[in-house]
Amino acid sequence: MATSSRNGGDESPHVLAVDDNLVDRKLVEMLLKNSSCRVTTAENGLRALEYLGLGDEQHNTSNENENGSKVNMIITDYCMPExxxxxxxxxxxxxxxxxxxxVVIMSSENIPTRINQCLEEGAQMFMLKPLKHADVKRLRGQLMQC
Structure with missing residues (x-):
């Protein structure tokens, strides 16, 4: 297994994609992989937190998950159950x-108050679904700045 460097070099950025809709999740995964990203998917926020090591028992001390794989960006749907x-x-x-x-938030609904709330809380970007290749190119630009 390759050791992770500080996102320089040839190491592909690792993105955690979270969406309860399988079709949307697969689309995001395909677009990101086509942009040379490594992708891990989760079907809801709770699974994402488990993957990140932020479940009920917060014992993780680095931003690596239990598999030792650093996540460079999280892209999540806004509207999910639980x-x-x-x-x-x-x-x-x-x-x-x-x-x-x-953290990038995606939504099929263009609600300015929701968008502003997410950005004020620290979201890097808010994107409308369905994502397109141009959106992923913008994301890739963000990843390169990390």
Whole structure:
């Protein structure tokens, strides 16, 4: 297994994609992989928190998950059962280990108050679904700045 460098070199950025809709999740995964990203998917916010090591017992001390794989960006749907993308964003930003990871929120609804709320809470970007290749190119630009 390759050791992770500080996102320089040839190491592909690792993106955690969170969406309860399988079709949307697969689309995001395909677009990101076509842009040379490594992608891990989760079907809801709770699974994402588990993957990040931020489940009920917050014992993780780095922004690596239990597999030792650093996540460079999280892209999440806004509207999901059990935990919204906004709630996931808040949990990540409250974590001392994860708060610097860029979080991108996606939604099929263009609601300015919702968009502003997410950006004020620390979201890197808010994108409308369905994502297009141009959106992923913008994301890739964000990843290169990390």
């Amino acid at each position: 935990m919204t993308g906004y709630e996931l964003l808040k949990k990540i930003k409250e974590s001392s280990n994860m708060k610097d990871i860029p």
